[in-house]
Amino acid sequence: MSFEPLPPVAATGFDRVIDLGAGALPDLIAGLLADARAAARDDRLAAERRVREAVELVQREGKRLLDDARPPPITGGLAPWQIRRVDAHIAAHLDAPVKVSDLAALVRLSVSHFSRAFAVSYGGGAREHIIQRRLERARRMMVETSEPLGQIAAACGFADQAHFSNRFRRAFETSPLVWRRLHQRDQDTSIGLADAALA
Structure with a gap:
């Protein structure tokens, strides 16, 4: 051979x-x-x-x-303690205005440095991130509560129901009312199936 x-x-x-x-x-x-x-x-x-x-x-x-x-290391982003502090602040203040300057001060950075570091760590800008967190909370509230959409909008930091509806439609391509009806029906069905399984 x-x-x-x-x-x-x-x-x-x-x-x-x-x-x-x-x-x-x-x-x-x-x-x-x-x-x-x-x-x-x-x-x-x-x-x-x-x-x-x-x-x-x-x-x-x-x-x-x-x-x-192996993914490349992320450089230039926020430190873990800064991310924790920013996340906690946003979560605690979703019902009120959250300024980028306040977030930057919270982690002891200039606004421009914070904005760059935030984009590296979160994959986008702070304002859009805050809107996404507000929309997540609103969707949870729409399924878990029977509060009117206007109250949910206020509880999630939107200026009014129209502002909330506009942002919601842009993000999910449907109105909050249609989305809520669909998902509440899904939840009612899954609860009914779970109850039937236990009977």
């Missing part, structure tokens, strides 16, 4: 990076080990070289594949 050297193999092992996908790596290693097993009968040095090449390939390419799969 002849053993053709792999293109990137030198006498001392792999001397350059092979651009392998994760799917090609097992086949390449299996081929090296099969060659080593076959060579072990006739040429012990060739077999040892193939095993060494397989080990080097696993070590280097396996590490590279893991490094490629």
